[in-house]
Amino acid sequence: NAGVTQTPKFRVLKTGQSMTLLCAQDMNHEYMYWYRQDPGMGLRLIHYSVGEGTTAKGEVPDGYNVSRLKKQNFLLGLESAAPSQTSVYFCASSYTGRNTGELFFGEGSRLTVL
Amino acid sequence: AQSVTQPDIHITVSEGASLELRCNYSYGATPYLFWYVQSPGQGLQLLLKYFSGDTLVQGIKGFEAEFKRSQSSFNLRKPSVHWSDAAEYFCAGGDNNNDMRFGAGTRLTVKP
Numbered sequence: 001n002a003g004v005t006q007t008p009k010f011r012v013l014k015t016g017q018s019m020t021l022l023c024a025q026d027m028n029h030e031y032m033y034w035y036r037q038d039p040g041m042g043l044r045l046i047h048y049s050v051g052e053g054t055t056a057k058g059e060v061p062d063g064y065n066v067s068r069l070k071k072q073n074f075l076l077g078l079e080s081a082a083p084s085q086t087s088v089y090f091c092a093s094s095y096t097g098r099n100t101g102e103l104f105f106g107e108g109s110r111l112t113v114l
Numbered sequence: 115a116q117s118v119t120q121p122d123i124h125i126t127v128s129e130g131a132s133l134e135l136r137c138n139y140s141y142g143a144t145p146y147l148f149w150y151v152q153s154p155g156q157g158l159q160l161l162l163k164y165f166s167g168d169t170l171v172q173g174i175k176g177f178e179a180e181f182k183r184s185q186s187s188f189n190l191r192k193p194s195v196h197w198s199d200a201a202e203y204f205c206a207g208g209d210n211n212n213d214m215r216f217g218a219g220t221r222l223t224v225k226p
Contacts, residue, residue, distance in 0.1 A: 004157070040123070042204060042216040043158075090157055099208025100146050100165070105157030 002026050006091050006106035013081045013113045021076040021109050023091030031094045032074040033058070033103070034066060036087040043090065048098070049074055081113045116141050118207045120217035127195050128225045135190040135220050137205035146208040147188040149179055152219075153201045161203075164188065175199070200224045 035043040045058030049068040092103040150158040162173025169181040208214035
């Protein structure tokens, strides 16, 4: 049982380049999330989805876009990468909302923007 | 605004010693509270959660946490730490408005 899988695990970009992070879950969860983790700041929510075809902004959405075309997949896009987006990105999913339910996390994607 | 604070950035304990990691929250009503653990290079894993009822909750790996409304705290404890407990620990709090926030984390080092 794979759980939550993120690809790629590592990526180096130049300023202004674009990229997409893919998250896939096999637990049939309705809710999916993208977080970024920075030293001393914990995890901050970028965008989330409460079901197929839906997306919503989290705490730090600027510079990112997301799509949830299929229930099992949640894509995070950076249209024009900036050094401030250097971070470790985590995808998570849950059966109920994140405020009440257990979040299942992927192993993270480390992004460096030069 | 709702927030979760972990006052200790880094804690070092000897193997076999007891452990307490602090967490304070600022929520108006009784929050939903969680502790997650992150091993190096891994995602986060849920240790335990509190919604209501008994204020002492038991979790996986021998951890427990106590909700104290008077102190706005939800501290994580373990009677005897093992070397494999070295990790980063995150407290998180949620409310009825589908909001949830993580603390900044406490890194635990275990001395042999």
